[in-house]
Amino acid sequence: MASVQYREIEGRSVGFYGLLSGLALVIAGGLAAAWAMEHHGHVITGMSNRIVWGTPHVFAVFLIVAASGALNVASVASVFGRELYKPLSRLSGLLAVALLAGGLAVLVLDLGRPDRLIVAMTHYNFKSIFAWNIFLYTGFFAVVALYLWTQLERRMNGYTRPAGMLAFLWRLVLTTGTGSIFGFLVARQPYDSALLAPLFIVMSFSFGMAVFLLVLMAACHWSGRVLGDALLERLGRLLGVFVAAVLYFVAVHHLTNLYIARQTDLERFLLWDGGIYPLLFWVVQILIGGVVPLVLLFSGRTSRARGALAAAAACVVAGGFAQVYVIIIGGQAYPQLIFPGKEMSSSFLDGVVAGYVPSLPEVALGLGGVGLALALTVLGLKVLPFLPRSLADGKPDSATA
């Protein structure tokens, strides 16, 4: 196999430092928010004992799910042997690690006692899927690092395929674990479903591919690298398939619930009269995050246009955030069923839909995680050769110096 020439990005321009400075500011905002939450308590956020997990968790889950999905391209190349995607494998691995780091940072800084992280590393309850996830997340860093090493170190190139296979299997288990955090919540009607694990896996395929496409296009554009139309079109079509798969799983989940009498009130809430949640579901998740990208990616007129591809990917990201928001916040806003057949009222507002407005500290913390993920990606691209010198169509090898 002819070698692909990789090169660090130059990283000296005003634009580069401007980008890094902007990201550093966003990260600083996130840290300031975490400090404020730690100092004053979570009372300064929109979260409560009814909406226990809020906007930070929406960001964290999106980033963690996207992280495992960002590894798609590498998996397609290493596991399924598609040579076309091989030059993108390194960026795919880098982005996966960076997104996971961003998501975990948000999750950890939102803890009531982030100073006790060491407790989480030394005390385990192995019946908890959360405890398992601690291993799955840290293991993901190790496995992807190993995978990247086999790609970056010439002598290790022979082990790329088994390392890629390991990373692929690990990411499937990891996203199963993330989905199961919700799937195992037996007492809450909106969760409590084995379907959430595969749903999260297809969501990861879709969100991760969308983020990867946006980062790839931006990185090539800003570093003056050629990016072939055919390669982009293939990636776009793959994204389209993932978007359709997410829509399928969402449809099956809701249809199943609609069939179950006990769940019909919940479905009415999520799909019809639940205020912001049906709006987010139909307009942002389904229309903007599903239908629009499918039209952009598969209609003959726009499928080759780069602007349309970038717009489709951005729509998928927006729809993805809405989807995670509806799952996490909407799922908690719906009152828990403790006394079937009875109207319930109390000082805890039992039986009433819980109100929630995202607060500035929560949004700042979440954005800080996105900033961290992007900053790590930018720095990675500068210090190590993750990106090929050219990604021109049909001749990835011709760029060899």
Place this chain on the structure above:
Amino acid sequence: MKPERRRFLGWTAAAAAAATLGPGLRLVELALARSPEEAASTLQRWGLLIDTASCSDCDACVTACHEENGVRGHNRPLTDAQWIRKVSLRDRRTGFAQTLPLMCQHCEHPPCVDVCPTGASFRRADGIVLVDKHTCIGCRYCVMACPFGARSFVHEPVSGQKPDVPRGKGTVESCTLCVHRVDRGETPACVEACNRDGGAAMVFGDLNDAAGELHRRLRTAPSTQLRADLALNTGVRYQGL
């Protein structure tokens, strides 16, 4: 007498003595239950019975609980800790209204304990479900998992803590069944207050103690567990639901 025979008779006598005295010793053990120095034991399963027919429209149990445990609010019900709350119910079809206290149900198979990543959420051998305030990292997964909304995350700095009831901002807490009182041989504050100032709707006791009042009441009249469909085997039972 041959030494073998003598030894055989000796062992037989010892075995007979053990068989005779063993059950007696066991009875003594049961009668003594446990001293404060002893660890909690599976010999007990502490529980509550709430007779909704007797539950009056007061909140004596809530006030007593929060006073006993140093739980103070800031008039923000959704972020203030609520270890116990009064719930009003109204049947959707018949309009029948009733009120009852709702708190940690001290399940035999508590979902909050299952999901806790560090094991901070735990169940004592005698059935009381607690949070270890030293290992709770404040992830709130247990609050998500509890079927009864019985757990509170401490959203603000706390003051006026009681020596027996450690609390802390950024950790999760819930009804302890007044474990500090139970370990002294007393009843939980809510039960005491209900008997004194309320409708005497609450009975505290040992679900394992066939001679106890709790056992008798549960044996002689039907009772229900909340979310019985989840098969959690709750330590708190309700009558009249």
